[in-house]
Amino acid sequence: MVIRRLPRYRRYLADLENRGVERVSSGMLSEILGYTASQIRQDLNNFGGFGQQGYGYKVSDLKTEIDAILGLGEQYRMAIVGIGNLGHAVSNYLYRYLDEFVVAALFDVNPAVIGSEIAGIEIRNANELDAYLAENAIDIGVITANKEAAQGIADSFIKGGVRGIWNFATIDIDVPDEICLQNEHLSDGLHELVYYIHSK
Amino acid sequence: MVIRRLPRYRRYLADLENRGVERVSSGMLSEILGYTASQIRQDLNNFGGFGQQGYGYKVSDLKTEIDAILGLGEQYRMAIVGIGNLGHAVSNYLYRYLDEFVVAALFDVNPAVIGSEIAGIEIRNANELDAYLAENAIDIGVITANKEAAQGIADSFIKGGVRGIWNFATIDIDVPDEICLQNEHLSDGLHELVYYIHSK
16 A cells, blocks of 8 residues: 555655755655655655665655656646535645646535636536536546535546546445545544544 | 554444444455455454454444544544634534534634634634633644644644644644644545556
């Protein structure tokens, strides 16, 4: 499950790059990230053996390589369904921080928000989702609606040809094998925090 | 880093319990969670060796045990600072889904929201945070404000005696060793999703 560690490596490398640091050792990565240095060397060797004994890794090369592995060289078009507080927050986050991810369309069922805009993107009526997806290529469908609506939205995304679904609804949704599914569970991070508090 | 897997075990076991399933094998856990069966047996043995060869684990016992390890037997009082869309969404999520976590107080700097309520909890002026923490015991401080404000809020939480900080601001904050810090990074889940899409 090295993939679960790669986004963390990438985040840390981007931070080093922003601070002008050019080289990093597996020992430094270990200290910050909390994995052992040998785990880190093994992870990075899996992807082609960057780094030279005693010299560490060149930050920019390693980040570029990880970006390529993660598939961050291309842009991804997203549609978000469910523009309550959470959908609004996710939309803002993508717009502000993640250039590779383009919010192409927003949908909700609430007449009070339909027609308003977030960062220049209009919130459409959710009953137009199928028609929109038939006309527009969307890579990733985001579900920030309630759990009762989640499976229906996922079915529309699948029929509409998305490649992956990012699900924030607190329910397991069924997707066919060819669709990538990422479930977000806020409780995981909180439970991890409580473990550390509890074991102090 | 077995701790990073425990919240996922717990989530899955809670789901099995809700569906009335009484026993589960490491093979079943493996299939759902994507870790190897031997990894799972090793993780669970670390915490005292539940399960009997060939009989699997009793779902309720295993969940109870994991709850105890995670420290979920007690209640945690939370204060949330930054009640924009994200803070609102986090507050709703805690209120709806996580009984062990009690939202005790909400704070913001925006006069337009100060004085309004979420689930019966008033949004206070952020300039009252220090005074509030001096009078009220808070276990976990949640930062859902912007990154410019994050360190100042963290400093108030630390001075006010919180045990842990759950940080959603997209910045590294400094905390002393005795304070537990959990940073949430929405981008990690999205980057993981893109990796799977990209490698299909």
